[in-house]
Amino acid sequence: MFWQWLTAPWQYEFMVRAILLSVVVGLVCGALSCYMVLRGWALMGDAISHAVLPGVILAHVLNLPLALGAFVFGVGSVLTIGFVESQTRIKEDTVIGIVFTGFFALGLVLLSKVKSTIDLTHILFGNVLGISNTDIYQTVISSVVTLTILFLRQRDFLLFCFDPTHARSIGINTNLFHYLLLSLLSLTAVAGLQAVGIILVVAMLITPGATAYLLTDRFDRMLGLAMGLGAAAAIVGNYVSFYLDVATGGCIVLVQTLLFGLAVFFAPKHGILARKFWAKIDL
Numbered sequence: 579m580f581w582q583w584l585t586a587p588w589q590y591e592f593m594v595r596a597i598l599l600s601v602v603v604g605l606v607c608g609a610l611s612c613y614m615v616l617r618g619w620a621l622m623g624d625a626i627s628h629a630v631l632p633g634v635i636l637a638h639v640l641n642l643p644l645a646l647g648a649f650v651f652g653v654g655s656v657l658t659i660g661f662v663e664s665q666t667r668i669k670e671d672t673v674i675g676i677v678f679t680g681f682f683a684l685g686l687v688l689l690s691k692v693k694s695t696i697d698l699t700h701i702l703f704g705n706v707l708g709i710s711n712t713d714i715y716q717t718v719i720s721s722v723v724t725l726t727i728l729f730l731r732q733r734d735f736l737l738f739c740f741d742p743t744h745a746r747s748i749g750i751n752t753n754l755f756h757y758l759l760l761s762l763l764s765l766t767a768v769a770g771l772q773a774v775g776i777i778l779v780v781a782m783l784i785t786p787g788a789t790a791y792l793l794t795d796r797f798d799r800m801l802g803l804a805m806g807l808g809a810a811a812a813i814v815g816n817y818v819s820f821y822l823d824v825a826t827g828g829c830i831v832l833v834q835t836l837l838f839g840l841a842v843f844f845a846p847k848h849g850i851l852a853r854k855f856w857a858k859i860d861l
Contacts, residue, residue, distance in 0.1 A: 600812035608808030611787030625678030629655035631685025652764025
């Protein structure tokens with residue numbers, strides 16, 4: 579009985595594609611989320627994930643790859659935030675809030691005017707069960723490029739996130755890595771669109787890294803845990819979606835949130851229960 583329950587989703591081609599693609603997205607989002615958490619860029623991830631909406635819609639209208647439009651607008655939002663912050667007295671978090679809501683509002687306006695046989699609302703909420711071959715190729719390529727760059731320059735990115743002042747003092751071009759990391763964030767947001775949609779992709783870009791951060795103090799372990807948690811949540815979320823007939827993207831994010839909640843209480847060193855236990859020992 580258990581074996582039948584375990585193998586049933588794999589008998590359908592659309593479920594096999596959904597699970598494998600979700601795992602790829604879970605891996606790349608998990609890896610990048612570690613840097614987002616260390617850098618304190620949760621709001622920046624939210625901004626970029628929402629800012630790509632008008633780019634996706636315009637790319638569809640112009641019959642261009644959706645990933646291209648999303649990436650252009652994602653990078654464009656980053657450059658806009660940087661320009662406004664550098665030229666005015668407004669703080670970064672305020673600029674981020676203004677820019678990403680403006681871009682997202684533009685996307686909603688365009689979405690309401692586009693007449694198409696394709697339901698573009700799946701961009702908001704994800705449509706991994708009905709993903710096309712073209713979208714699969716775009717997602718896989720975006721994920722591979724992001725993971726390759728992250729692992730090739732892992733030490734530089736890590737130093738930039740932990741101590742940008744020291745990184746600058748030893749000759750690392752921190753401005754380059756600042757925009758490179760934001761560009762990878764845009765690329766990863768594109769990869770996550772098909773799995774969970776714009777609204778939920780920010781959770782995949784933050785939650786695995788935040789969960790792993792509670793479980794270990796070593797970055798290499800944090801990276802492995804975050805990628806493993808992202809992939810595991812993708813698999814479990816697809817299973818829950820299959821058997822309960824509910825939204826796949828929502829299930830994936832709910833599983834990640836549940837894992838984070840467990841880590842908050844039961845993490846061996848930084849969990850609430852562990853800290854209370856050691857507090858009693860000290861007394």
